Amino acid sequence: MTLNLDKFKKEGDVKIAVTAILLIAIIIGYGEYRRSELVTRIDGNDRKTASTTVEFESRIKSLEAGVAGVKNDNKNLSAVLDIKTSTYEAQIGNIAGTVGSLDKLSKTDPQLLRKYSKVYFLNEHYTPSALSPIDPPYLFNKEAKIQFHANAYPYLLKLFQAAQNDKVNIQIISAYRSFNTQSTLKKNYKFIYGAGTANQFSADQGYSEHQLGTALDFTTPEISSSFEGFENSTAYAWLINNAHKYGFIISYAKSNTYYEFEPWHWRFVGVDLAQRIQRDGTHFYNLDQREIDKYLLLIFN
Known part of the structure; x- marks a missing residue:
């Protein structure tokens, strides 16, 4: 009777140990799963972030190019306006000079x-x-x-x-x-x-x-x-x-x-x-x- 009791105790301890091991394995497995899932999410987020960064940088470069183009256009427009202004001023000066000459000539015998x-x-x-x-x-x-x-x-x-x-x-x-x-x-x-x-x-x-x-x-x-x-x-x-x-x-x-x-x-x-x-x-x-x-x-x- 005493032997059977000892045997029973030993078997109970084994079950407990096995159960504990299984629980530990399950916990470790679940933790690994969660870690893997988290890593996957982080990687996905990193990829999204990287993609967003690339897209953002591309947009910034595009905007910079656009701004540079606008500045260049403005510079060219300013140059054209300066030329036209100078031309108009010269024409006005010529007209004024011509009018002055004609007036002077009309007063000369x-x-x-x-x-x-x-x-x-x-x-x-x-x-x-x-x-x-x-x-x-x-x-x-x-x-x-x-x-x-x-x-x-x-x-x-x-x-x-x-x-x-x-x-x-x-x-x-x-x-x-x-x-x-x-x-x-x-x-x-x-x-x-x-x-x-x-x-x-x-x-x-x-x-x-x-x-x-x-x-x-x-x-x-x-x-x-x-x-x-x-x-x-x-x-x-x-x-x-x-x-x-x-x-x-x-x-x-x-x-x-x-x-x-x-x-x-x-x-x-x-x-x-x-x-x-x-x-x-x-x-x-x-x-x-x-x-x-x-x-x-x-x-x-």
């Missing part, structure tokens, strides 16, 4: 650069827009009342100042002459020299450059009013080399087809045209009138 002396005619009512009295120190006859075109007078003063600096003594015998004054003068010349001779060196009324107020007859104290020998004077040599710098030209140079050579007779045509004539070695009356007219806008620059 078109007769000032005409080829008078047998070509164009000034009527008896024509007078320059403004005349200034020439200061007595520049006149041969200090008592004479001689006038010159007001807008050209500053250039004449510069010419005299330059001549004085070079110790060259130049004086004025005649400048502006009205239609009637020229008529009287021409009649006197015809009476003294005869019509044929007078016509060679003196213009009829209406054809004289003197009526423009921009022509002058120069002399020196030694030569006086006869003009004889002026061609060989220091004054003439100085004028030939320097007068163009101040806008003056010799109207009737040697070999001209209008009048006899008049070394004393000079005309203001503006610095630009005078320098062009000097540079090209030509003469005012040899130029086409249309070419001369291009310089009208610049005559008092």
